[in-house]
Amino acid sequence: MKEVINLPVKNVEEEEYHINMGPQHPSTHGVLRLVVSLQGEIVKSLKPHCGYIHRGIEKMCEKDTYPQIIHLTDRMDYLSAHINNHAVCLLVEKALEVEVPERVKYIRTIIDELNRIASHQLWWCSFGMDMGGLTCYFYGLRDREKILDIFEESFGSRLLHSSYTPGGLMMDIHPDFQKNVKAFIKYFRKKIRDYDDLLTGNMIMQMRTKGVGLLSKEDAISYGVTGPSGRASGFSCDVRKHHPYGVYDKVDFREILGTKGDTFERYMMRMNEMHESMRIIEQLIDNIPAGDYSAKMKAVLKLPAGEYYQRVEASRGELGVYCISDGNKTPYRMKFRSPNFSNLSALDHISRGVKIADLVAIGGSLDYVIPDIDR
C-alpha cells in the first residue's frame, strides 16, 4: 500500500529558495560558485564560495627564490600578467635598493598599459556576451590578437609572459616593437568606434545597466573595491596617480571618476580607460631611452630581513604584494592583496534586490578573474 505523505502546502510565491550559479556556469567566467538566495526572480542575498582553483600560490612562493616567484604571479590574474610581474619586481628592487635603468621603466610602463588594454578588450567581449551579444566576443578578440602578437614577437608568449625579472626585463624588446605599437594604436583608435556602435550605444544594454547595481562611494571604500569598479563610484583609488611607479609620474593622463556607481558607469570606466591607456602609450613610445634592458643583479637575491609592501594598479584594481623576509633567498611569507577578491566581496551588497538576470550583468561589470580570487 502506498503511503501518502502530506507535505505542508507552502506559498511558492513567498518562499525563498537557493540556486547554485556555478561552479560551471558561463557567466561566472571561471570556477566560482555563487549560492544565490532568490524570492521569485529577486536576489535576496548571495554567498560566493571560492577555492575551486586554489593552487596555494602564496605557499609556493615560500619555497621559491625571488626570480622564480615571478612566473607564479602570472598565474593569478592571467589577464594582467605583466602588471603582476611588475609588482613583485618592484618589491624586490625596492628592498634591494636597486636603481633600474630608465629604459626598463619606460618599456615596463608601455607594456603594462598594453596589457591593460588587452585585458579590457577581453572584458568587453565577455561583458557583451553576458548581456546576450555574442557578436562582441569576436570583435574584441580580433583586436586583442594584435596586442598579443606584439607581446609574442618581443617576449615569445601570448598570455603568461614571465618577461620581467627583478632588475629589468628577461629580454630586450623586438626592434619592430615601436613600429607595431604605433600601428596598433592607430588601428585601435578606429576600431574602438565599432565597440561604441555595437554595445555602448545599444539601448537594450543601456536600459539593463543604467541605475542597476548601485554601489555608493562609502561602500566602495569600506569593501575595498578598487580599480575601474571603485572609480565608477567616485572612489579615487588609482595607484598610478597616488603612488606612481614606472614613469607614470612623467606622463599626463586623467584618472576618470564616475558619480553614480551603477553597472553602466563601471562599463564606461573601462571604455574610457582604454583611451587613457592609449594616450599614455603615445606619450612614451617615441621617447624610450637607449640603454640596458636590465640592471646588474647578483646571481642569488637575498632581501634584507624585514617587511615590504608594494602596490601596483592591475587592470582590475589595486594589487598589493606583502613580503616578510628573514634574510634568506626565499621569502618567509608572501601575501597578495588581489583586487578581485575585494571586488567580489561587494557583490552580495550590490546585487541585493536586483533581478537574477541583472546579477549576471553586475558580475560582468565587476570583471572578476577567478584564479586571482583563489590564488
Next chain:
Amino acid sequence: MNSIFEYFADIFHTVKSLLTGMKVTGRYFFSPWEIVTQQYPENRKTLKMYDRFKGEVIMPHNDHNEHRCTGCGICETACPNGTIEIIQAKIDMPDGKKKRIIDRHIYHLGMCTFCGLCIKACPSDALAWGQEFEHAVFDRSKLNKTLNQPGSSIIKDIVE
C-alpha cells in the same frame, strides 16, 4: 500624453541603436578582406612563428652532433618546478683525472611553465627556445625528453 510620446521615442531609439550595431556587422559581412581568421590545421605548411616564440626548451646541436652543455646542473636549480633533471657521468681524462660530463639532460615538457629561467641561467648558452608547439600526445611519458642527442658530445672549446 507625455508618457505615450516617451514610449514611442524609446522604441524609436532602440531600433535606431540596433540598426547602428547591425551596420557594423553588415559592413564586415560585405568586406571579406577584413576577415582575420587563420585556417590553422590547413595552413601548417606556411605557418611561421615569431623568432622568439617559446615552444619548448631545446638543446641545439651542431653538424658534428655536438652541444654546449657541460652538465653543471645550474639549470636544474634555476628551474622553479623540477622540470629539468641532470644525470651526470664521470669520464677518465687522458691525464688521469676524472671529468664530469652530461649523461642525460632530461626535460619534462609536461611540467614546464615556460618561464625561461633555465635558458637565462645556463652559463654556457647550451639551451634555447624551440619553435615546436604541437605537443599533444596520447601518452604523457612521451613528454619526457632527453635533450642531448644519443652519442653527442660537448663542443671542444667550452671551458667550465
